[in-house]
Amino acid sequence: MKFATKLSLGCIALLSCALGAAGLLLTGQSFSGSLASTRTALQAQQEKEKYALERIIFQATDSAQFENYILASAAQQYAEQTADAGSSMALWLDGAYALYSSLPAALPRTALKQALTDGENAWQLTRAAGRWYLLLTQPLDLPGVRADMLCAYDVSAV
Known part of the structure; x- marks a missing residue:
């Protein structure tokens, strides 16, 4: 050559x-x-979802006491109203256990706990069952209760 x-x-x-x-x-x-x-965009959407969930919770009780069943039923009611929105959510109490969850079952519990530990304005990208999910956490403004709204958004298309 x-x-x-x-x-x-x-x-x-x-x-x-x-x-x-x-x-x-x-x-x-x-x-x-x-x-x-x-x-x-999803953080802004979650902020709106947080306010909507809080409104449902406050409408469900006329006292300053927020019993677990009231919180769980309000979260379920909200999830049923927004079932077509393409997001799934869970309501966690004290960062330890879920009162209500419509999150995909494939999401690992360790990823959910890490998203809760990271706190507000933190985000986590997690792969489960061949899909990518963006996990976002928002604390709810409920007097005397430490409750967090954890949302999972499917971002596989991105």
């Missing part, structure tokens, strides 16, 4: 590697941007 041919093939191989790396970098940046904008 001539030296000119070897030099041409070497340049083509080097150019192919450079273009492949640049394409990978651009794809990664595009994914990061899409995930960030999706996360921001």
Whole structure:
């Protein structure tokens, strides 16, 4: 093989590697941007869901006492009203146990506990049953009760 041919093939191989790396970098940046904008939109949606759930809870009782069955039934009522919204949620008490959950069963409990531990404005991307879920947590503003709303949004399309 001539030296000119070897030099041409070497340049083509080097150019192919450079273009492949640049394409990978651009794809990664595009994914990061899409995930960030999706996360921001879902955080805003979760904030609205939090207020709606709190409204249902306050309508369910006329006292300052929030019994577990009232919280659980309010969460179930909210989940039934928003079943077509494409999100699933759980209501956790004291970060220890779920009073109500419509989360996909495939989500690992360790991921749910980690999302609760991370707290408000934290997010977690979790893979379960071949799908990607964005886990977001919001504490509810209920006097005398530490309750958290944990939502799982399917972001597999992103």
